[in-house]
Amino acid sequence: MKIATWNVNSLNVRLTHVLKWLEENPIDVLCIQETKLTDDKFPVAAIEAAGYHVAFSGQKTYNGVAILSKLPLADVVKNNPRYEDAQQRILAATIDGVRIVCAYVPNGQSVDSDKYEYKLGWLSAFHDWIKEEAAVHPQLAVLGDYNIAPEDRDVHDPAAWEGQVLVSDKERAALTRLLDIGLTDSYRLFEQPEKSFSWWDYRALGFRLNKGLRIDHILLSQALVARCSACVIDRAPRKWEQPSDHAPVIATLD
DSSP states (O other), X not given: OEEEEEEOSOHHHHHHHHHHHHHHSOOSEEXXXXXXXXXXXXXXXXXXXXXXXXXXXXXXXXXXXXXXXXXXXXXXXXSOTTSOOSSOOEEEEEETTEEEEEEEOOOOSOTTSHHHHHHHHHHHHHHHHHHHXXXXXXXXXXXXXXXXXXXXXXXXXXXXXXXXXXXXXXXXXXXXXXXXXXXXXXXXXXXXXXSOOSEEOSSTTTTTTTOEEOOEEEEEEHHHHTXXXXXXXXXXXXXXXXXXXXXXXXXXXX
């Protein structure tokens, strides 16, 4: 089973990219963030024509998540049942015995903003819910745009980013607390090239100069770590015309 996560930064704009990428890559499950579509506008027919079942939860202009799967989705849950939130950021489903959680963690804007406090509160509630999910589902994968670079090696210029949102100590501590449930960053299971990132700013030649951050992650329970034989970042779609500012991350589960 190959599972992937990709913040597409508007499915309306990037639908052709998603369909092209799925055609070129044998992915069994794809978690998408920032669909930016209300549910009545979701391109169900196009996704199903590509051979995928789909569940989605969206809102106008912002946020929105979806799970595409070659196999049927069971026990679909929208949002965190332990945290009241109008923003559509979480979707979960069981696929072939694996509990898949698709998450779009708040950005936080800046460390002195209300949005940063919202992010920390959101992450605390997310931790508590994921802990419950892990107790019920030994085979658990939590995929998404976490908007957190775990370590300095996941940042193109740690000194320039020090103390800022996406790399602050409190955000990293929240991610570590999530990992302490018994989850593992699948990308770090394997030797990886230096300066490997999943997001690059559109401005200042961010991608061309590889000024990026690794903020898109696939976290796996120990049962899935035992099955994981690879995890890679696919930079190819970032080179396409009008790309998302994120690249897909793919994990292979044998």
